[in-house]
Every structure is written in C-alpha cells, then in structure tokens.
Amino acid sequence: MKVLIGVMPEEHIRQRMLAIAKGEYQPENNEPKLWFTSVNALAQVLSNENIQLLRLMDQQKPETLSELADMSGRKKSNLSVTLKTLSLRGFVRLEKQGRIVKPVALFTDFDIQVKQEFTDKFGPKVA
Numbered sequence: 001m002k003v004l005i006g007v008m009p010e011e012h013i014r015q016r017m018l019a020i021a022k023g024e025y026q027p028e029n030n031e032p033k034l035w036f037t038s039v040n041a042l043a044q045v046l047s048n049e050n051i052q053l054l055r056l057m058d059q060q061k062p063e064t065l066s067e068l069a070d071m072s073g074r075k076k077s078n079l080s081v082t083l084k085t086l087s088l089r090g091f092v093r094l095e096k097q098g099r100i101v102k103p104v105a106l107f108t109d110f111d112i113q114v115k116q117e118f119t120d121k122f123g124p125k126v127a
Contacts, residue, residue, distance in 0.1 A: 001058065002109040003091075005046075006032030007039055012117055032113055034090050039114065045089050046110065050082060054091060057105035064100050 008016075013035050019025035036042040053072060062068040065083070069076040083103050086092040095102040 001105070001107045002111065003034060003107040004030070004032045004111045004113060005042065006035045006113050006115060007042060008035065008037070008115040008117075010037040012115070013037065039112075042112070045085060045091070050086060050091075051108075051110075053082065054086070054105040055108050057092070057103055058108045063102055065103060068103055 006013075016025065020027060036045075053068075053074075056072055057068060060068075060071055062071055065076055065079060069079050072079065074082075083092055083094060087094050091105070091107055093104045093106055095104060
C-alpha cells in the first residue's frame, strides 16, 4: 500500500485547493493524494516509529487499540494520540464497531514529491 505525498508551501497548496474547488483545475491520477507544507511537518507525522507502527498494523491486523498497544509495546493513551494524528492526516482509518475502535493502516510505503510552487503541472502558476 503505497501513497504519493506532496510537499509544497502552504499558500501554494491553498491556491491548488481553490483552483480544484472552482473547477479550474482537475488533479491527475499520478499527483500526490496527501499534502504537507514542509518536509519538517511531514517528518513529525511520518516518523520512523510511526512508519513501524503502520507496518505492524498492516502485518498483524489488530482488532482493537488494546491489542495494538500490546503488540507495539506502547501505552494505549500515547497510541490513541498517535493514531488520531495519523487518521487526521490520512494514513490510518479508525473503524468504530460499537465501543471498540479497530485501527487500520491505509499506507505502509511512501513516495515524496517536493514542489516549490504551484506550476502548470498543478494548474495555473501562482504569482
């Protein structure tokens, strides 16, 4: 499960999103699906530990957060915060089954594309 991640300054990401919303730009299939404003912002979410956690989830398929906490050796409270962050950024899906939450890794491999501007490839050039 591989995802293409884009890194571009926030203003350019905003311009791209507005162009898409206005119907002025249609993203191509080979463009990034997840965007970050800097490599540092990406590194905070996609740390080595979090990549290992995603791969563990993909391989072991835990049914609950408690099960994942036991497998990973991490405290459940710490794990919940990490999974919420990964979920908000599109790397994890948290499936609620009654009172139980099942964590599902959506991606385990990553390609990163760094862009300095919103160019013709991503629609109209931003000044």
